[in-house]
Each structure stands twice: as structure tokens, then as C-alpha cells.
Amino acid sequence: MGLSVLRPSLSLIPSPLRSRPRSFPLYRRRSVPAVRICCSGAEEALFGFIAGKKRATEVAHSVWRNVLRKGDCAIDATCGNGHDTLALLRMVADESGSGFIYGFDIQSSAIESTRCLLEDSLDPDQRRLVKLSLLCHSKMEEVLPEGTMVRLVAFNLGYLPGGGKDIITLPGTTLPALHAASRVLAPGGLISVLVYVGHPGGREELETVQSFASSLPAESWSCCKLERLNRPSAPLLLLLLKK
Numbered sequence: 001m002g003l004s005v006l007r008p009s010l011s012l013i014p015s016p017l018r019s020r021p022r023s024f025p026l027y028r029r030r031s032v033p034a035v036r037i038c039c040s041g042a043e044e045a046l047f048g049f050i051a052g053k054k055r056a057t058e059v060a061h062s063v064w065r066n067v068l069r070k071g072d073c074a075i076d077a078t079c080g081n082g083h084d085t086l087a088l089l090r091m092v093a094d095e096s097g098s099g100f101i102y103g104f105d106i107q108s109s110a111i112e113s114t115r116c117l118l119e120d121s122l123d124p125d126q127r128r129l130v131k132l133s134l135l136c137h138s139k140m141e142e143v144l145p146e147g148t149m150v151r152l153v154a155f156n157l158g159y160l161p162g163g164g165k166d167i168i169t170l171p172g173t174t175l176p177a178l179h180a181a182s183r184v185l186a187p188g189g190l191i192s193v194l195v196y197v198g199h200p201g202g203r204e205e206l207e208t209v210q211s212f213a214s215s216l217p218a219e220s221w222s223c224c225k226l227e228r229l230n231r232p233s234a235p236l237l238l239l240l241l242k243k
């Protein structure tokens with residue numbers, strides 16, 4: 001496996017965020033404290049990945065945990081069975097009822113599956129902190145209240161596990177969704193993209209995500225990818241951090 005850098009060289013969380021903490025409005029005009037950089041759990045997840053003992057999803061979650069804080073607003077662009085939606089909500093929901101997740105999927109079975117998981121796992125107060133939309137993620141800005149900035153947008157591409165393999169994410173909608181994500185992301189926020197390449201079309205979609213990431217200006221974005229070089233069909237994790 002290798003940690004391969006698109007542009008520019010990146011430790012998982014770039015130094016400007018470490019040295020220049022700042023506050024920014026995320027959900028409506030609510031101010032939150034500055035980005036906190038402590039990599040608790042991330043080193044363990046990364047080394048576990050290097051050792052072949054942890055999956056890319058586990059690395060993604062550990063990175064999210066270090067980017068998000070209680071009260072944040074985030075987007076799950078591909079709800080699927082809801083595991084990422086639930087993980088995100090647990091990271092942002094606080095006792096005062098702030099924190100919010102917007103979830104998207106184009107399959108009603110996925111939205112239903114996510115709804116069921118949330119119902120089984122959360123109390124009603126926490127469930128109110130999630131809005132699920134049966135909608136293409138390229139239209140995320142139509143759902144977000146005007147002026148909303150989010151700290152994280154998570155994409156878990158490919159097909160619905162346990163569902164039909166004929167409905168997959170496609171470059172033609174993934175690309176506009178990445179553009180939309182880049183617009184609604186607050187400085188210090190992260191676009192996390194897990195890309196599966198084992199199904200037809202997966203490699204083309206990877207190319208699309210990679211060229212999008214490579215085209216982002218290095219002054220304002222740090223983009224990197226985690227890839228298992230000797231397991232070519234393993235999923236890749238691309239992390240796009242807005243400085």
C-alpha cells in the first residue's frame with residue numbers, strides 16, 4: 001500500500017490549521033470554536049491500514065473524528081445503509097441539540113435503510129438532527145438552508161451493499177456533486193471520498209475524482225489519497241481539505 005500525494009504534499013491535517021486557529025460560522029450563523037488539531041485515533045487507524053488490519057472506511061472515520069466537533073453541520077452524500085450517516089451524527093450531535101447531518105441517496109431503499117438504522121440507534125431528539133433527502137447529491141445546495149456552510153462532506157461511492165449492483169454512482173453526477181461540496185464547505189473542512197474500483201465504471205469514476213482533486217488550487221486545498229498498491233481492486237480514500 002502507499003500514501004500517494006496528488007497535490008500538494010500533505011500530512012493528513014495541514015499545518016496552517018494547526019498554527020492559525022480561527023472560528024467560522026457553520027450551521028446558519030452559529031459560531032463554533034476554531035479547528036482543533038489533535039490526531040487521537042488517526043495514527044492508530046493509519047498504521048492499522050498500513051499493516052492491512054484496518055479498512056479504508058475506518059481510516060476515513062478516524063479522520064472525520066479529528067475534523068468534526070460537536071455542533072458541526074456535515075453531509076453524507078451517499079447514505080446507503082446509513083452507517084456513515086450514523087457515525088457522522090454521533091460525531092456532531094451534542095447534548096444541547098446542536099449538530100446537523102444532511103443525508104442524500106437516489107434509492108428509496110437506501111433512505112429507508114438509513115432511517116431504520118437511525119431509529120434503532122438514536123433517541124428521538126438525536127434523530128431530529130438528521131435530514132434525509134431522496135435526491136442526487138449533485139443537488140445538495142437545493143436542500144441546505146441558504147448560507148449554510150458545512151465542515152465535512154462524505155462520499156462513499158459505488159453501489160448499495162446488499163442492493164442491486166446496477167445502481168451505482170456515476171462520474172456525470174459525482175463531479176457536479178464534488179463541485180457543490182467544494183462550494184458549501186467551510187475553510188478547515190474536508191471532502192472525504194471513498195472510491196471503489198472493483199466494479200465496471202469504478203476506475204473511470206476514480207479518474208474523475210482524482211482529476212477534480214488535482215485541479216484544486218494548492219494555495220487553498222490540500223489533497224491526498226490512500227491506496228493499497230499491491231491490492232489494485234481495494235477501495236481508495238481521497239481526502240480533500242480546504243485550507
Ligand SMILES: C[S@@+](CC[C@H](N)C(=O)[O-])C[C@H]1O[C@@H](n2cnc3c(N)ncnc32)[C@H](O)[C@@H]1O
Pocket residue numbers: 077078079080081082083084085104105106107110135136137138156157158159160161167168169170173174
Ligand atoms: C457504497 S453505498 C454507500 C454506503 C453508505 N455510506 C453506508 O454507510 O452504508 C453508495 C450509495 O450511493 C448511492 N448513490 C448512487 N448515485 C447517487 C447519487 N447521484 N446521489 C446520491 N446517492 C447516490 C447509491 O444508491 C448507494 O446507496
